[in-house]
Amino acid sequence: MRIAVLKERASGEERVAATPETVKKFIALGADLAIEAGAGSGASISDQAFVDAGASVGSAADACKDADIVLGIQAPDPVLLAGAKPGAWVAATFDPFRNGDLVQSYAKQGLEALSMEFMPRITRAQSMDVLSSQSNLAGYKAVIASADAYGRAFPMMMTAAGTVQAAKVFVMGVGVAGLQAIATAKRLGAQVSATDVRSATKEQIQSLGAKPIFVESVEGIEGEGSGGYATEMSEEYQKAQAELVSEHIAKQDIVITTALIPGRDAPRLISDAQIASMKDGSVIFDLAVSQGGNVEGSRPDTPVQKHGVTIIGFSNTAGHLAADASALFARNLYNFLSAFWDTEAGKPVLDEEIGDAVRLTQGGKIVNERLLG
Template identity: 55%
Template structure:
């Protein structure tokens, strides 16, 4: 049983899917572990650390030919033909809207697992890549905002006068939003936040922030059974937009985190709202890779509006790759551990297991996940 982690080929991706820590753990399960030369360099994990942990350093072709291939991002069109038929390929697959890539993996006869499709159940918490990465993204968003903001974050009383605290508004209170609130509070900002899910109000207030939302009857029903935000009506969106437009004009920093699974990111900040903000204020858009919550954000760029508002569109988790890789690698280890028979030290996938069924996209030449099988 060979478990391998190839280097990521996306030019902006700095993370790696295995750490020296998880290499040791996989070896303890009886696996032969391989890591592509240089795969962990950008994450601060040198080849020597992998070698000391028990991994073999191999070429990209050998890593991609393993029985279990661990990746951060979905295999590329160039990588898929090099995967071994029957192999398990585990990554964040970003399957929505990428039907061609899913079919290509099916044609290659690999078993592709999308870690972001894990169910939100107690058993899967240790494997939850969305939470581990979003937590870091929320933290980094506020650090990026503080770096771009030309003033101090906390209130400071000095002999030369008082520096007022920065006003931080967090839009979307999932894992990333909650961490952004907590980080902003630790840095001394006056924090407000909003979300369409009523359950988040108590969470926001427990962190010392003020909740801002139109709290009507639709708002009270705005959460799915799985804990995600529902798509709101046009009427509610108009009322919420009016409230936000008034509030956002007074803010120094805005962090947006709103995402809806399988859909483009909801547009929360219009160009007119950006125009209402003062010069030097900062927007950090964590949904920029899904189309963005801000109309003016650009993936991978720092944009500056005509009135001097800075709009940060960086991929946050790739800017703290050591921590992001360490947590992601632990998520993958926890999942792969459930696929290994510890007595025989071999792969033993239980295809009826709820975690396997929830995440398996392709198997035996077919697209098997019900959400994508008939797209």
């Protein structure tokens, strides 16, 4: 069983899909690991560290030659995988709803694409969930980047020269990223509030010491979709939410938006008029900027100044913490494959529940129901 790991080609992508820790664990299962030279440089992992862990290091072609499994952060161009075995598995993120041509090319080449974003949100798959592990770091980074752009202190400070008031931070969307953003902002001493369309998150917000901001006038809307994701709300709810947010946002120093629905453009949460209501020097961090953005006028990796407000957002937020993000992503991949490792066969054998959920292509065809429906 040969497992290959390539250097990521996407612009600005510094993460790597394996670490010396996971290399050793895969070798203990009986696999051979082949790493492309320089694959870990962006995550502060040297080629020698991989060699010391037991992997071979060489060119991309050498790494992929006769590979049974290829691991990636973002799915590699199938041209790079020409030397892999027929039917080789590729476990990575594919963004399959927006990258249909890529998925089709994997099918055409006879590769078995395993989309880590499609990992079902069930208890036994939690340790395999790359969206959660990367979102957790993204929520942290959003606060740190916002604090840097804000230009003022976060905590209240009592000094002989007077008092510095605590920054007011408002988090919109309380999933994994939002909860980490709340916790980080609280640790930095900010006055934190948060909102979400799912009523069940109110207790979570309060448990972190933040103030929940919820629409109370519209009844019967829970907002809980499948897999723990939020659903799109009715026009009535959206109108009520917009009014509440408009009133609250004008008083905030920093706003962090985190709303994403898989397979769809990010919902618009903040309009130009709402930005104009904020104080000069305020900051908005749009965590959904790579999928169209929650904030009107936001641009990936390019700070925007509007009405005296700085709007920022990264196309790959977790990638700005490449070392930790790689470590978590690599563990997710190891947890995924090792959970199905058949000792006698010397390879992983996926079951239906998780295998059918993540498998996009097989036998030269697209097979995932979510893409065929």
